[in-house]
Amino acid sequence: MHSPTQPPVPEPLARLRPSLQWALLIALSVLFAGLLxxxxxxxxxxxxxxxxxIVCGTNGxxxxVPQPAFGAAQTIVGCLVAASIEPEILSAFLDDWPLFLLAVIATVCASSFLGYLISRWKVxxxxTAVWGSAPGAATAMVLMADAFGADARLVAFMQYLRVIFVSVAAALIARMFVDTSDVEAPALIWFPDIDGPAFAAxxxxxxxxxxxxxxxRLPSPYFLGTMMLGATVHLGAGITMQLPEWxxxxxxxxxGWSIGxxxxxxxxxxxTRALRQIVLSILALMVFCGGLAWLLVLLLDIDPLTAYLATSPGGMDSVAIIAAASDxxxxxxxxxxxxxxxxxxLIFGPPISRLVARRIGG
Known part of the structure; x- marks a missing residue:
């Protein structure tokens, strides 16, 4: 109940018909996505x-989003993840698997510790902070965090803020080693020719x-179920899936709408109040991963740009584009x-989250 000296903040969209609210949401989505x-x-x-x-939700x-539509969207994200797992990745992993595991475990431990501190300090x-600090797999972490009881809104805020920080930093560091000024992301083809068998698959x-x-009864069932089945048929049976841009x-x-x-x-x-601590945790994780990159340079005698992009904590799409700019x-x-x-x-996020929950008594 609002006091007489603090009148309720007006929520202008609450007075609009649902059809107008949806129209405004779609228009703003196109505008913001285009600007980004x-x-x-x-x-x-x-x-x-x-x-x-978020703009619409905070204004009444x-x-x-209907639950069936949200579930269907999660299955498409699961297909996308499954289709991105290629056999070449396995051979590259087997060549240096001890260092790969060491780098991965060290990064996950560092991010989990930062998330634990943020949770412990009641920020x-x-x-929520453990899921939000998880390195990489931003969309997957948001979907799974919601299934495990964390606040998906704040997880999304942390994850996508870090993706932006990491991607900008990777682009700036890449310019020290290779000129990426003329390199652009591949042009989006919104309506490609449909490959019947691949799209049906x-x-x-x-x-x-x-x-x-x-x-x-998997956690985040639509995402995880589709990802596991898709990876099985893609790697095991060599089945190709088509995911057109539209x-x-x-x-x-x-x-995005379901979260926002x-x-x-x-x-x-x-x-907003937690922004300073979140930014500091992002910067700390980036510095830690930079240290891992330096160790890879010393141990494997690989070039610094390869090491930095490999250990960069998120922004996989941007990392791939930057890597493609250099020979x-x-x-x-x-x-x-x-x-x-x-x-x-993806595999160890849930048990790590449960471990931290026990440690902080939540």
Missing amino acids: EGARLPAALLVGPMMAA ARMR LPGT TILVAVAGGSLGYLL LLAISYALV LNFNRAILRHA TVNISFIMALQMVRFLFV
Whole structure:
């Protein structure tokens, strides 16, 4: 109940019809995603709609993404992750697997410790900071964090803020070793020719994987069920999946809206108050990973840019684009270390979260 001296803050969108609220949300999503794409910032197709949804949610919008649509979007993200796991990554991993595991475990331990400190100091509630600090797999961490009881809104805030920090830093450091000024991300083809068998395989994997995850009662069932089934058929049977850009854009928007529309002014104020600690934890993790890169240079005699991009804690898409700009870096090594860490976090994120929850008594 508001006191007479503190009248309720007006929420202008609460008076609009749902159809107008949706129209505004879509328009803002297109605008924000376009601006982020123009600035070459990563994950624009997800972060843009999420920002638009936060604006609408904190101004009184009451609409929500239907649960079946959100589940379908998660299955497409699961297909995307499964399709990105290639056999070449395994061979690159086997060549230097002890150092790979050491680098991955060290990074995950450092990020988990930073998340533990933020949780212990009551900066963020529960295990939210642990999920938010997890290196890489930003979208997957947000989806899984929600399934394990963490605040997905604050996890998303931490994850995508770090993705932006890391991607900008990687681009700046890359310019010390190679001129990337003329390198652009591949042009987006929104409506490619549909490969019938590959697209059908994607839909079948999404439907079957989501159903399997639900029946097995997996955490984040639609994402994890689809990812596991998709990886099995992709690596085991060599089945190719097609994920056209329009399908990814719709799925990213649904995920971003589902997160952003749950923001309110109180949670936004909380995120703003924690901004300084979150930024410091991001910078600390980046410095730690820079130290790991330096050790890889000494131990493996690889070039500094390869080492830095391989250990960079997030922004895998941006790292791949930057790596492609140089003829001197070892792209297989970079993507293998990034993917191994990605899979490690997916597998061990839940038990690490439970361990921290026990430690902080939450």
